[in-house]
Amino acid sequence: MKMFRQALIIFLKELKCIVRDKKTFIFGLLLPLMLVPSMLFIVDFSTKNMQGQVMENVNVAMDNKDNSLYNFLNAQDVITIIDVDDFQKALDSGTISAYIKVSKDIDERVIKKENFDLEVKYNESSINSVMALTTVSQYENAYRYLIANYDFKTVDNLRESIAIKIDLSQAEEGLPKIDTSSLYFSMLVPMMLILYCCMGSAGTAADVSAGEKERGTLEPLLSTGASRSSIVIGKLLATTSMGVVSGLFTVLGLWGYLLISSSSNMPNISAFDMISLILVTVFISMFFASLNLMIGVYSKSYKEAQTYLMPVSIMCSVPTFFTYALDVSHIGILELCVPVLNMICIVKEILSGAVNLIHLGIVILWLLFYVCVSLFVTLRMFKKESVVFRI
Amino acid sequence: MISVINISKRFGKTDALTDVSFDVNNGEIVGLLGENGAGKSTLLRIISTMLSPTSGTAIVNGYNVIENPKDVRKNVGILFGSEVGLYERLTARENIEYFARLNGMNKKQCDDRVNYLIERFSFADYADKQVGSFSKGMKQKIAIARSIVHDPSVMLFDEPDSGLDFRAARTVFDFMEACKKEGKSIIFSSHSMESIKNYSDRMVVIHKGHIVKCFDVKSYREQYTEREINDILFNLVCDGDENV
């Protein structure tokens, strides 16, 4: 009872100190709030923008315009055929996105149903050009489809009848679509969330433990009536609050983004998913707070704590990159028991809208277990003079 | 009343203290003189229960530092010179209140005590300002007030005058004398012969963890000149070293 009262006194004092450090505090909250939305906006905008440019207008040049392929491409709204003197220069400067080389006798060969040479040159270092290549290839396929399925008697007949407009989006239906923005979504959001759950408490953890050693306030504190356990618990509560708040702000940023974003590419997140996400965020933040505090207590200075804390943040959020291909519909017990991986799995599962309550329960139990272990280790360390008075 | 009984302390392979014993009576100031690394801070940390001795023990007001560390802490106030150890983002009042609360005072007791201390050390003007912007002397006053918030009967000063200008140092020594008048037992460590000679009743000279001399300052003063005392102290600390 007395221990908890003392822990509460310490907790409230730490909170006061955190909030009074206004710049750090506000920055610490604004960053997670802004970062996820701004990254998603950028990703969404740039993918849309690139697709838009290519779909609306692709400038190409051809080495040879007296043929049915020219007539066919010329009939498409998306494709503009322009004359260039030096195609390489034009590709490099972006005047054209692709250059098409085709056999001179293509039409004769088409009528005889013989093979012909067709080569599309593009600029590998330009995103626009690479995207244009896709569009051009799609029209090339459409052209090949037409000449393979219809019989053309004469060259004139071929050149005349092939000049028809094709709606690629209809032709494409049925093919699997690569949705880049949802790919980014399922990779970026878990990473940002886990990163912020971790980083949100790192500063506070270092400040209340190693920082206190460094500023010489630890010894007076140890000489008061407060027990070492109550000191650790009070500090853990403060660290956890900071972590949870910053984790929740990350979720808030995500939620705000989903509300105002008009993008249809973004997954639909139900209220239930949102609640699960908040729940899991709270526990992930608790886990990182206890881990960070453990590191802070071990360190003898703020700087030393920072050197250990930085790699931890990175190590815990980088695996999200390697799990982007993770199939959320096949998450097994094993994945749910590996630290860090289980957090990524559950966050992805929630974001995909297929949250499994048993999985959620397992992960939360594990997280609580990790919290208990790190609290235990922290308490042990804080009672050891070789840690508290390490020189 | 403090009794230090055969205290030894090892850190790994270093013997920080070896078989240290002495007593401090109520209303007495014992000066602990020693060079850097002599073991002064280690001894004070053991008496205030932050470290535990490898062997031996200390009794503070009847409480054993090993068996009843909590009761010992209720009776001990500590003050550091070089680092005042205040929380910069708290106000002067909050700094003192924090320690009062941690020492188990309720709101009423805490308010009364804090107001008394603010009055006694006359910093009502800046009691509600954050400590971060204060001068070293102002901080020192607040640290002094905080060290006796729980009205301890034993005071430990670890190099209380280091890094202070003469005025701030004077405040500290005046406070020490006041504690003595109140009947507190006081240990004060320093590597300055002058301040120890001027303010302590008894002097304990500690060298590489051993007590090399323990004497009554007043009677020495009657026997020897200042110069002679300085020479005696100097030889005590340097005798064992070949390179002097």
Ligand SMILES: Nc1ncnc2c1ncn2[C@@H]1O[C@H](COP(=O)(O)OP(=O)(O)OP(=O)(O)O)[C@@H](O)[C@H]1O
């Ligand atoms: N936590 C620790 N771990 C290891 N060795 C230590 C520790 N604390 C002190 N020591 C060693 O014990 C010896 C005594 O140190 P102590 O700090 O007590 O000296 P001091 O007399 O207070 O010196 P100073 O005047 O520099 O404050 C030194 O050799 C020091 O290196």
Ligand SMILES: [Mg+2]
């Ligand atoms: Mg010292």
